Amino acid sequence: MKKNKSIQYIVSYDKVILICYLSLCLIGILMMLDITSMQSMSMFYHHLVYLIFSIAVLGIIFYFLDLEKLRPLNILWIILSIALLILVLIYGSTVKGGKRSIRFGPLSIQPSFLARLALIFFYAGFLAKKQAIINTTNFPELLKELAPLLVYTAIIFVLIFMEKHLSTLIVGSATLLGMLYYAGLRKRFVLAIIIVGLIAGIFIINKGDEFRSARIETYKVYSLFNPHRPEPGNSPDEYQVRESLTALTSGQIIGTGVARGRAKHNFLPEARTDYVYSIIGEEFGFIGAIIVLGLHALLFFRILKIASEQDNLYYKYLCVGIALNIFLNVLLNTGVAMSLLPPTGNTLPFISYGGTALLIDSMSIGVVLNISAKRRQL
Numbered sequence: 001m002k003k004n005k006s007i008q009y010i011v012s013y014d015k016v017i018l019i020c021y022l023s024l025c026l027i028g029i030l031m032m033l034d035i036t037s038m039q040s041m042s043m044f045y046h047h048l049v050y051l052i053f054s055i056a057v058l059g060i061i062f063y064f065l066d067l068e069k070l071r072p073l074n075i076l077w078i079i080l081s082i083a084l085l086i087l088v089l090i091y092g093s094t095v096k097g098g099k100r101s102i103r104f105g106p107l108s109i110q111p112s113f114l115a116r117l118a119l120i121f122f123y124a125g126f127l128a129k130k131q132a133i134i135n136t137t138n139f140p141e142l143l144k145e146l147a148p149l150l151v152y153t154a155i156i157f158v159l160i161f162m163e164k165h166l167s168t169l170i171v172g173s174a175t176l177l178g179m180l181y182y183a184g185l186r187k188r189f190v191l192a193i194i195i196v197g198l199i200a201g202i203f204i205i206n207k208g209d210e211f212r213s214a215r216i217e218t219y220k221v222y223s224l225f226n227p228h229r230p231e232p233g234n235s236p237d238e239y240q241v242r243e244s245l246t247a248l249t250s251g252q253i254i255g256t257g258v259a260r261g262r263a264k265h266n267f268l269p270e271a272r273t274d275y276v277y278s279i280i281g282e283e284f285g286f287i288g289a290i291i292v293l294g295l296h297a298l299l300f301f302r303i304l305k306i307a308s309e310q311d312n313l314y315y316k317y318l319c320v321g322i323a324l325n326i327f328l329n330v331l332l333n334t335g336v337a338m339s340l341l342p343p344t345g346n347t348l349p350f351i352s353y354g355g356t357a358l359l360i361d362s363m364s365i366g367v368v369l370n371i372s373a374k375r376r377q378l
Contacts, residue, residue, distance in 0.1 A: 008375040008376065008377050009375065009376060010063065010373045010374070010375055011374050011375065011376050012373070012374045013062075013369050013372050013373040013374070014302060014306060014368075014369065014372035016298070016302050017299060017302050017303065017306075017365065017368060017369060017372065018365075018369060020295050020296075020298055020299040020302070021058075021299065021350065021362075021365045023295055024292070024295050024296070024299075024349070024350035024351060025051060025055070025350050027280075027292060027295075027350075027351055028047075028051070028350050028351035028352070028358075029047065029048060029051060031272075031276055031279065031280065031351060032044050032047045032048075032272060032353055034258055034261070034264065034279070034283070035264045035271050035272045035276070035279060035353075036272060036353075038264050038265055038266070043272065043353060046355070047353050047355070047358075050355035050358050050359065051358060053359065054358050054359045054361075054362035054363075055362065057359065057362060057363055057366065058362045058363065058365055058366035058369070059366070060366070061363060061366030061367055061369075061370055062366045062369040062370050062373070063370075065370060067314075067315070067318075067367065067370060067371065068312075068314070071125055071314060074118070074121045074122045074125050075122070077118040077121060077122070078115075078118050078119070078122050078152050078156075080114075080118075081111060081114055081115035081118045081119075081156060082115070082152075082155055082156060082159065084102070084109075084111035084114065084115075085111050085112065085115060085156065085159035085160065085163070086159065087102055087111075088100065088101065088102045088110075088111055088163060089159065089162055089163065092163075100112060100163050100164075100165050101356075107355075108355070108356075109355070109356045110165075110354075110356040110357070112160045112163060112165050112168045113168070113356045113357055113360045114356070114360060115156050115159075115160065115172075116168060116171070116172045116175070116325060116360075117322075117325070117360050117363065117364060119152070119153060119156060119172065119176060120175065120176075120179070120318065120321035120322060120325060121318065121321075122149070122152065123149060123176055123179050123180075123317065123321060124179070124314050124315075124317035124318040124321055125314055126146075126148065126149055127179065127180070127183040127313070127317050128312075128313035128314040128316075128317060130145055130146075131183065131184070131313055133145055134180075134183050134184045134185055135183075135184035135185065135186055139189065142189070153176065157169055157172070157173070160172070165345075166344060166345075167332060167344035167345050167346035168346070170332065170344065171325065171328045171329055171332060171346065172325075173197060174324065174328050175321055175324040175325045175328060176321075177190065177193060177194070177197075178320065178321075178324045179317055179320055179321045179324070180193075182317070182320045183317060239269075240268070240269060240270075240275070240343060241339055243263060243267050243268040243269075243278075244263075244268060244275055244278045244336075244337050244338075244339065245338075245339055246262075246263070247262070247263035247267075247268060247275075247278040247279060247281060247282035248278050248281040248282060248289075248337065248338060250262070250282055251281045251282040251283065251284065251285040251286065251288075251289070252285055252286065253285050253286050253287060254284075254285040254286075254287055255281075255282065255283045255284040255285030255287070255288055256282055256283055256285075257283060258283050260283075261279065261282055261283040262282070263275075263278060263279055263282055264279055270345075272352065272353040273347050273352045273353050273354060274333070274336065274337075274343070274345055274346065274347065274352070275336075275337055276347075276348050276351055276352045276353075277289065277292070277333060277334050277337040277348055277351075278337045280292055280351075281337070292348075292351070293330070293334060296326070296327060296330040296349065297327070299326070299327075300323050300326065300327040300330075303319050303322060303323035303326075303368050304319070304320065304323050306319050306368060306371060306372045307319035307320045307323070310371065315371045318367060318368075318371065319368055319371060322364040322365075322367060322368055325364065326349050326361060326364065329346055329347070329348070329349050330348065330349060332344055332346050333346055333347060333348040333352070334348070349361045350362075
C-alpha cells in the first residue's frame with residue numbers, strides 16, 4: 001500500500017506585504033476610475049479585469065507552487081522570454097516609435113516585463129549555485145564562471161533595446177547589478193560594470209534616436225536641480241514637464257480634491273500611466289503622494305527583511321531581485337513626475353494602467369509571500 005502524500009497548509013506569512021500590496025492596488029483602481037472617467041470607462045474595466053486576474057495568479061503562486069521544484073525550469077523561462085521578444089520585433093504593434101507589445105487574441109502583453117522577472121529567477125538560481133566563487137575568484141576566472149549569465153543577459157537586453165524600451169533596460173540592469181553586489185561581488189568589479197554601463201548609456205543617448213537626446217536636453221534645462229530653469233515651452237517633452245510640475249505643486253498639502261483635479265482632463269499626457277503620480281499629488285496633495293511612496297518603501301524594506309531571514313540562498317536572492325525590481329520602478333516613475341529624472345516612459349507599480357506590468361508585479365509579490373510562508377504538515 002502506498003502512503004498518502006502529506007498535505008501542507010500555511011500557518012503564517014508576512015501579512016504586512018499583503019496589506020501593502022492590496023492597499024496599493026486599491027489606490028490604483030480608484031485612480032483609474034478617477035482618470036478614465038474623463039476619457040474612456042472601457043480602460044477602467046480593462047484594468048479591473050487584469051487586477052482580478054493578477055490577484056488570482058498571486059494566490060495560486062502563494063498557496064500552491066513549490067518554488068524549489070520549479071527551479072530547474074528557470075532556463076526554459078529565459079528561452080520563452082527570448083522567443084517572445086523576437087516575436088514582438090516581428091509581429092508586434094508599433095506605438096510611439098517602439099515595438100513593445102504583442103497580441104494573443106484579446107490579450108496584449110509586453111514580453112520585456114516577463115523577461116526582466118525571468119532574469120531575476122535565473123540570476124537567483126545561478127548565484128546561489130556559484131556563491132562560493134563570487135567574491136574569491138579573479139576577474140578572468142569570474143567572467144568564465146558567469147558566462148551563461150552574461151550571454152543570456154546580453155541577448156535579452158539587445159532585444160529589449162531593439163524594442164526601444166530603455167526604461168526596462170535601466171531598471172533591469174540596476175536590479176541585476178544589485179543582486180550581484182548583494183551576492184558578494186567585489187566592489188571594484190561592480191564599479192567597473194557601472195562605468196561600462198554609463199559609457200554605453202551616454203553613447204546610446206548621443207548616437208541613438210533623436211528623441212532620447214532631446215529628452216536629456218529638456219531635463220538639463222527644466223530639471224528641479226537647475227535653479228535658473230526657464231518657463232517650459234511647447235515641445236512635447238517641455239509640455240509634459242510643465243503640466244506635471246503644475247499638477248504636483250497645485251496639490252500643496254492636502255490636494256485639490258478629485259472634483260477639482262485639472263491635469264486628468266487631457267492636460268497631462270499619459271496621466272493614467274507615466275504620470276499617475278502627478279495626478280495623486282495634485283488631487284491628494286503631499287499627504288497622498290507621501291502615503292503612496294511610503295507604502296512602496298515599506299513593501300521594499302519588508303521584502304528585504306524576508307530576504308535576510310532566508311537560509312536558502314536561492315530564496316534570498318529572489319527576494320532581493322524582486323524588491324529592487326519593484327522599488328527601482330517606483331523611484332524612476334516618481335522621479336520623472338517630479339522632474340528629478342528625465343522622462344523614461346515607465347509605470348508606477350500596482351497603480352498605473354497596464355495589464356502586463358500589474359500581472360508581473362503581482363506574480364512577484366506571490367513569490368515573496370510563498371517564501372515568507374511557514375507551513376505545517378497534516
